[in-house]
Amino acid sequence: MASDPERPTRSSLAKVGKSSGEIGDATQEPLINGNGGIPDSYSVAAAVLPFLFPALGGLLYGYDIGATSCATISVESATLSGISWYDLSSLQIGLITSGSLYGALIGSVLAFSIADFIGRRRELILASVLYLVGALITALAPDFAVMVVGRFVFGIGIGLAMHAAPMYIAETAPTKIRGQLISLKEFFIVLGMVAGYGIGSLLVDIVAGWRYMYGASMPLAVVMGIGMWWLPSSPRWLLLRAIQGRGNMQELKDNAIYCLYRIRGPIIGDSAPELVNEILEELAYVGEEKQVSFREIFQGKCLKALIVGGGVVLFQQITGQPSVLYYAATILQSAGFSAASDATRVSILLGLLKLIMTGVAVLVVDRVGRRPLLLGGVSGMFVSLLLLGSYYLFLDDVPAAAVVGLLLYVGCYQVSFGPIGWLLISEIFPLRLRGRGLSMAVLVNFGANALVTLAFSPLVDLLGSGLLFYGFGVITLVALLFIFFIVPETKGLTLEEIEAKCL
Numbered sequence: 001m002a003s004d005p006e007r008p009t010r011s012s013l014a015k016v017g018k019s020s021g022e023i024g025d026a027t028q029e030p031l032i033n034g035n036g037g038i039p040d041s042y043s044v045a046a047a048v049l050p051f052l053f054p055a056l057g058g059l060l061y062g063y064d065i066g067a068t069s070c071a072t073i074s075v076e077s078a079t080l081s082g083i084s085w086y087d088l089s090s091l092q093i094g095l096i097t098s099g100s101l102y103g104a105l106i107g108s109v110l111a112f113s114i115a116d117f118i119g120r121r122r123e124l125i126l127a128s129v130l131y132l133v134g135a136l137i138t139a140l141a142p143d144f145a146v147m148v149v150g151r152f153v154f155g156i157g158i159g160l161a162m163h164a165a166p167m168y169i170a171e172t173a174p175t176k177i178r179g180q181l182i183s184l185k186e187f188f189i190v191l192g193m194v195a196g197y198g199i200g201s202l203l204v205d206i207v208a209g210w211r212y213m214y215g216a217s218m219p220l221a222v223v224m225g226i227g228m229w230w231l232p233s234s235p236r237w238l239l240l241r242a243i244q245g246r247g248n249m250q251e252l253k254d255n256a257i258y259c260l261y262r263i264r265g266p267i268i269g270d271s272a273p274e275l276v277n278e279i280l281e282e283l284a285y286v287g288e289e290k291q292v293s294f295r296e297i298f299q300g301k302c303l304k305a306l307i308v309g310g311g312v313v314l315f316q317q318i319t320g321q322p323s324v325l326y327y328a329a330t331i332l333q334s335a336g337f338s339a340a341s342d343a344t345r346v347s348i349l350l351g352l353l354k355l356i357m358t359g360v361a362v363l364v365v366d367r368v369g370r371r372p373l374l375l376g377g378v379s380g381m382f383v384s385l386l387l388l389g390s391y392y393l394f395l396d397d398v399p400a401a402a403v404v405g406l407l408l409y410v411g412c413y414q415v416s417f418g419p420i421g422w423l424l425i426s427e428i429f430p431l432r433l434r435g436r437g438l439s440m441a442v443l444v445n446f447g448a449n450a451l452v453t454l455a456f457s458p459l460v461d462l463l464g465s466g467l468l469f470y471g472f473g474v475i476t477l478v479a480l481l482f483i484f485f486i487v488p489e490t491k492g493l494t495l496e497e498i499e500a501k502c503l
């Protein structure tokens with residue numbers, strides 16, 4: 001029987017050494033109460049895998065978005081769908097398109113109950129299984145009802161993965177590169193979208209191509225599951241269980257030391273036990289030994305974390321991002337770009353722009369900070385929404401204004417709300433609330449996405465495109481005020497320091 005990679009051995013705990021990928025200058029992380037700290041040393045090679053396998057959950061989420069846009073074209077084709085039930089209504093197509101979104105809502109609710117019980121690692125393993133089963137059911141679906149079931153199962157996997165991945169990365173990443181690694185998860189989501197659009201465009205002209213589009217995600221789901229089985233648990237989750245009396249204190253401490261050694265690499269050496277003791281002291285200092293009741297979630301520092309995290313992901317969805325992208329093909333076509341008539345090509349081009357701008361955010365987030373990127377990016381989004389609204393109301397003979405507005409919006413979103421939203425919700429919640437708090441934030445994210453998607457067409461009919469974009473501009477101004485007055489800066493702080501100083 002294969003051994004669980006979480007369980008330490010005496011020989012593994014005794015290892016001390018250095019790897020070729022180590023960081024020379026160790027970062028000092030002082031205790032919150034000012035007694036000094038120990039070096040937060042890590043190996044680059046060892047830090048990559050605890051990010052990579054959870055980030056595959058984001059890649060699969062993005063791939064589903066891109067592939068589904070092409071799969072709906074394939075499944076409706078009388079000649080290429082390869083099925084007899086291709087004549088689907090708009091409601092049925094909507095269920096295929098949004099089925100994974102509704103499943104993600106279910107996954108977010110499920111995460112609220114199980115996250116702190118099974119831990120981040122097992123939650124990601126469960127997500128990979130649901131990804132695999134959902135993709136398999138969808139790809140082999142004999143009829144419409146089974147296909148929708150597959151989409152819902154895959155969506156539950158999305159909800160769990162988008163909940164657990166940022167938590168696992170935040171709790172295992174070294175402080176000075178935590179922002180880069182969590183922001184890089186957004187890069188993986190966009191990379192998955194581009195891959196989905198690309199693979200979908202290659203398979204859309206093949207008979208039953210939609211089956212291959214959905215089936216193509218299965219190998220990645222297997223890699224994600226195997227990778228998460230191999231990775232250790234989050235040391236902070238183990239220490240939370242220890243300090244809350246949910247197991248033998250010494251066993252959990254030894255396990256946390258072993259997991260920390262696995263995650264940081266041999267360079268951490270003898271400092272692993274000291275770092276574990278420091279984290280335990282910090283957890284005791286901020287009161288993590290108390291378990292959170294449902295009522296306490298809406299009180300004190302827990303409430304502040306919910307306001308910050310929930311507010312950021314709410315504004316991430318209601319400031320017009322889906323609506324702007326809906327008009328992308330029309331805007332580019334009006335400006336004379338012939339390729340804009342092909343929606344898939346437009347999606348790929350905008351996806352590449354998203355990749356570039358997300359890459360910029362990844363490179364600077366731990367140097368510039370979270371607040372400057374949010375304030376600068378959201379300010380640019382406000383200007384772009386004014387341009388888009390003015391184009392549809394007054395400047396319809398100046399398509400360049402719409403193109404500039406479109407590109408400015410996409411670029412500014414990807415250096416602000418895109419990556420920083422997920423980063424903040426993974427950092428801001430206290431450890432004892434992190435599982436439940438992040439599940440509520442993810443629920444707000446997917447719920448707001450669903451509402452904006454449902455309300456978009458009626459709002460266009462009621463207000464017109466120009467006034468709708470102006471309305472999004474007003475919401476963006478409110479978001480700016482929220483960020484300026486409410487959202488704290490978390491750059492350079494340990495997760496325990498964020499709880500003590502920012503909440």
